Amino acid sequence: MIRIALRTLAAAVSALLACAVVIAAVALEGTPRVRIQDQVSVADVQRARAVLARHDPRRGNGIRVRTVTLTAQDVTLLLQYARARWRSAAATNVKVRRGAMDVQASLELTGIPFGRWLNVDAELTEGPGLPRVARLTAGRVRVPAFAANAVVGWLLHRAQPGTPLAVARETVKRVRFVQDSVSVEYVWTRDAGARIGTMLVPEADVQRIEAYNAELAKRVVIVAGASDLPLADVLRPMLRLVNDRSVHGDAASEHRAMIATVALYVTGISLDRWIAPAATWPRPARRRVTLNGRDDLAKHFLVSAVVASQSGSALADAVGVTKEVDDSHGGTGFSFADIAADRAGRRYGQLATSNPQKLQSIVAQRLEERDLMPRVTDLPESMTASAFAARFGEVGAPRYEAMLRTIDARLDRLRLFR
Structure with a gap:
């Protein structure tokens, strides 16, 4: 019986590994679907500086609930900065419409035999707190929305203090999508600056x-x-x-x-x-x-x-x-x-x-x-x-x-x- 159980377990593990290999082979692709843009215009920087000046959360004392509105281009610029800051080869396309945001991203992975690029196509919708995943495709793999949201929820719950996910969990209260812009309502407390500093x-x-x-x-x-x-x-x-x-x-x-x-x-x-x-x-x-x-x-x-x-x-x-x-x-x-x-x-x-x-x-x-x-x-x-x-x-x-x-x-x- 023990031998049969062990063989059954080994077969199950082998099947899971085989499924993982197949999924990876289907999810990863040889080329990016989104073209990497390295150009940053003077207008981009001026707009980002104006947004930061208007919404500098360090002004004032105590707990403050604030709202910042970003255009789709602002979001793309921030993601481009993050790509460069963490020195990853990635590209992102963002389109915002009423109630939802469409995100296309290409992330380069190294050391993977099946392909270099993870191409993601997602639709995010409004909800209490952070946005929820309404649709997610990785390469040629369609990921069920409930599974994607379960993983995101687990990651948010397990996020260590000072990490980007933890800061988002603690400060962001609501995200609204309107035509071509994103409105983020967040809470700024006295120690928020220290937490963000730890993250950066x-x-x-x-x-x-x-x-x-x-x-x-x-x-x-x-x-x-x-x-x-x-x-x-x-x-x-x-x-x-x-x-x-x-x-x-x-x-x-x-x-x-x-x-x-x-x-x-x-x-x-x-x-x-x-x-x-x-x-x-x-x-x-x-x-x-x-x-x-x-x-x-x-x-x-x-x-x-x-x-x-x-x-x-x-x-x-x-x-x-x-x-x-x-x-x-x-x-x-x-x-x-x-x-x-x-x-x-x-x-x-x-x-x-x-x-x-x-x-x-x-x-x-x-x-x-x-x-x-x-x-x-x-x-x-x-x-x-x-x-x-x-x-x-x-x-x-x-x-x-x-x-x-x-x-x-x-x-x-x-x-x-x-």
Whole structure:
């Protein structure tokens, strides 16, 4: 009897495994159904910034119930950012109609013999709390809605604090779909920022940032006699620490953490704004960090480096151009020198994460300011919107693109970017 039972169990397990293999073979496909889009426009970034400004949940105290409305394009942009942030090959198409949202997504999987792409087609409908799955297809497999909702419910129930699913479970009260837009009602409490910070900054990155913050605090004290700090002088010791920590670790992740730490310091943003334990860490003495003798260029460089290292070059370029367009309307004016710093920072962020060995070899020979930034004193600056339009037309016009080619040619000659 025992032998019969064991044989029956083995046969059942084999049958289940065979079914799983068949389902995987049918669900996975050789090509994506949704085309990956890497272009991010200035208008996309401006719209996202406007939404964030209008719905900054940190304003006010106590428990607040708020509603944010996003267009289908906003949702697509957020999903594109998430794809880049978590460095996954994926593409998403979103269409919103009254009462429902249609989502098409293609996610690349590696190491699977049946196919590289999981193509998902889903319909989400309104309900109490988070949306419910009304229809779900994975490749050629039709998944019953009740099964999909049961899995989602189980995942939400089991989600650990600080994870995206847990934050959604705790803060989102209702999602409504209207024509071409999504309305999200959420509750913001005093500790919501800390929970979201935990979600955005994993524990491994918190430990990395703590190490780089300690090194930064030590180094700026050593050079405290000088009023200004060239960016290269700040980066050199930090990059040596990156090299030491990368011997038995992930070099790209170490570079990302270091760049973020230095960027927050240079822009004057406190680490404890997003990382609660940072409130007890040593605080580096405040110093003015410069690039080519200017602190604005250092800030442009580092912000673009952070965005490129975390989210990709398309978003980094769009963020930089958006800042200059804003400045041309009553700010400091449109500056191609700032654009040069943005593009240099973008290249640095890409290099640090895609080819850290090249960066480390240059650091070993001594990193200099001329390795980070080309000459920019002859580039047009401080242009109002009308002055910019008179000389260059608009962003993307031939004369504007010619200036970008001039800047890129100078960057190509730098030792870091050859």
